[in-house]
Amino acid sequence: RGNILCTASLRSHNEAMQHYSSYLLLLTLLLCGLSGAAGRLLEPRPHATAAAQPPARVNLLVRNATSTALTHATKHLPSKKPTNLVEFKDEAEGCLTWCAALGNKCFRGCLDGCTKALGAPPCLAFALKPKCHDGCTALLDPLKCLSTVAPGSTHECHLKFHSVKDIEGCKFSS
Numbered sequence: 001r002g003n004i005l006c007t008a009s010l011r012s013h014n015e016a017m018q019h020y021s022s023y024l025l026l027l028t029l030l031l032c033g034l035s036g037a038a039g040r041l042l043e044p045r046p047h048a049t050a051a052a053q054p055p056a057r058v059n060l061l062v063r064n065a066t067s068t069a070l071t072h073a074t075k076h077l078p079s080k081k082p083t084n085l086v087e088f089k090d091e092a093e094g095c096l097t098w099c100a101a102l103g104n105k106c107f108r109g110c111l112d113g114c115t116k117a118l119g120a121p122p123c124l125a126f127a128l129k130p131k132c133h134d135g136c137t138a139l140l141d142p143l144k145c146l147s148t149v150a151p152g153s154t155h156e157c158h159l160k161f162h163s164v165k166d167i168e169g170c171k172f173s174s
Helices: 002-032 046-052 056-073 085-100 107-118 130-148 151-162
Strands: none
Touching: 085 107, 085 130, 085 151, 107 130, 130 151
């Protein structure tokens, strides 16, 4: 009896994996932005559609998983809350690099969301530390660049970030 259950379980696992790999391929093609003739390659043949349709619940689960995967793939948030100016600069550059890799379609939304989550550096907190205050205000120009940069010219912002110096040891107050 144990072998029968194991075989049945293995058979349904194999069937599920066949559907899963089909949806994974579809998700990959969607993420890559393929359309037109390449998209038609995924259309089922008329005689195979009735037999190949997974149950409605599976369709809903896959649709939700695909939507979630696309949302997460086009969204980037800072990996941690910065505790000093060096980390702040690294996180801002991380936003730019990650979002630029998404291309024209998702770039602006990704970058705006990421920089909004990062916020502005607390330059006023460095009023009594001239070196840190100068370094913090030097970050404002590259951050302004992030609000207007186009996907094809991110190097301009990277150069501005690269010109920010002397921000080591500038910790945010708790």
